Structures are given as C-alpha cells and as structure tokens.
Amino acid sequence: MTGLTYDTGALLAAEANDRRMWALHRRALERLHTPTVPAATLAHAWRGGPQPLLSRILDGCGIEALDEPGARVVGQLLARSNTTDVVDASVVAGALRRVMQSLPAISGTSRRWPVRSAGASTSLPCSRAKQWWSPASGSWQGPFLEAHTQSS
Numbered sequence: 001m002t003g004l005t006y007d008t009g010a011l012l013a014a015e016a017n018d019r020r021m022w023a024l025h026r027r028a029l030e031r032l033h034t035p036t037v038p039a040a041t042l043a044h045a046w047r048g049g050p051q052p053l054l055s056r057i058l059d060g061c062g063i064e065a066l067d068e069p070g071a072r073v074v075g076q077l078l079a080r081s082n083t084t085d086v087v088d089a090s091v092v093a094g095a096l097r098r099v100m101q102s103l104p105a106i107s108g109t110s111r112r113w114p115v116r117s118a119g120a121s122t123s124l125p126c127s128r129a130k131q132w133w134s135p136a137s138g139s140w141q142g143p144f145l146e147a148h149t150q151s152s
Helices: 006-016 019-031 038-046 052-059 069-081 086-102 143-149
Strands: 037-039 060-065 111-117 122-128 132-134 140-141
Touching: 006 019, 006 038, 006 052, 019 052, 037 086, 038 060, 038 086, 052 060, 069 086
Parallel strands: 037 060
Antiparallel strands: 111 122, 132 140
C-alpha cells in the first residue's frame, strides 16, 4: 500500500459526495496508488445499512487490520502524545509505518517527525541511529521503540 491514508473525515466526505474528496481519490487511482483505510477508521465511519458512496470508495482502498503489534504501537503513540483517540492514533501509526517502509533506514540525531491528525498535533522523535519497521515481526526495530518508551 502507498502513503495515502484516509481518516474518518475523508470517508465521511466521500459519503457526503464531496467533489474534492472524489477528485483526490480518482487522481490516486489514476496514479496507481491504493489508499489505505485503517480498520478503526472504517468502524468509526460505518453505520450499517446502505452506504453506497462509502462502499464505492472502499472498493478502491486497502483496509489495514489492527493486529496486536499494531495495537501496541498505537498505544505507544497515545502515551507519547498524551491523547486517547485510538482511531486517530491508528491512522498515524499506519502512515508512519508506510513511510518508514518506503524509505531507507533513517539515521541522525534529534530528528523529529511532525504528526498532525484531527484535533491533535505532536512530534515523534527519531533519535540516535537507524530505525525501521519490520513487516516480518510486525514491529519497529532499532531505537524507535526505545525513544517512545522513555519519558520526555
């Protein structure tokens, strides 16, 4: 999956037939990008019954499950950002994981990733050495986790 992640607002905009949202989605598909929808986001937007526009946009997306390793990363993000919205944190965690998968290992000191989500803003440290997401283990490798478990 590519780096385009839809949050609940994007799904609700599609359901409301927002032209800007549908234009963005169309451009993504034309460029062969598969937008990602975290499962928690889908749960937040889905109300059952006929939701044809939401169903239509989901047909062009990949649904990202929230498994145990992913839930642990989400919990770490919540603790680090001092917030409680699991849906927003799952959007951020998935987006960060896809960014880290698409780039070579990051190195350096005092690098910070700016993170903005609906109603929340924080930054996540990327410190000291290389860190990467391991799809095989479903977890971050390197000092990334250490940086998130240490107190600020």
